[in-house]
Amino acid sequence: MGSSDAEEALQEVHSQIRRCRRCPLGRARTKAVPGEGAFDAPVMFVGEAPGREEDQQGRPFVGPAGRLLTNLLKTIDLDRRDVFITNVVKCRPPENRDPLPEEIATCNEFLLAQIALITPKVLCTLGRFAGQTLIDKSLSISREHGRARRISGILYVPLYHPAAALHQARLIDHLEADMRQLRQILAREFGASPAEAPR
DSSP states (O other): OOHHHHHHHHHHHHHHHHHOOSSHHHHHOSSOOOOEEOTTOSEEEEESOOOHHHHHHTOSSOSHHHHHHHHHHHHTTOOGGGSEEEESSSSOOGGGOOOOHHHHHHHHHHHHHHHHHHOOSEEEEESHHHHHHHTOTTOOHHHHTTOOEEETTEEEEEEOOHHHHHHOTHHHHHHHHHHHHHHHHHHHHHSSOGGGSOO
16 A cells, blocks of 8 residues: 555544444544544554543644643654554543443554554553553553563553653653653664654
């Protein structure tokens, strides 16, 4: 599939997400949040679910946790435009509750399609739900954060969710340390900044 074909296919997946009403989240949302970033991004970040500001804007990680993520990316010389950011669940759960297994299952085909079309070399899961969905259903984020593992050609790196660091100040040190480690991982994988890596 050529790059223009992949980009068109990704846009079609995002159109399907915006039209989706398969579960109660899709019927109650303000806006679906497919994700955003480079369609051929070498690095992808996957969080849990949209929050209030994301639901209003239709964009991922634009609330307080998103601002923290953006700042953390800058510390390792990454720009949001150079990566792709999305969530396991594409619509906001009521009152920001945890997504239910059936909601994750409903959205999973969209997420897997995004990964297949973007073909990232490194995929960072943010928080427990993303890690358990994409890496290992028994993953413990407190034990395994920052530990990279390769699955089907993609290097997966589980990280704490930025929202957790906002609610538990002690986690910010772990998240900052894991981001520094991510910088080293990216240097090994790409031999340069991912923004400069061939796509």
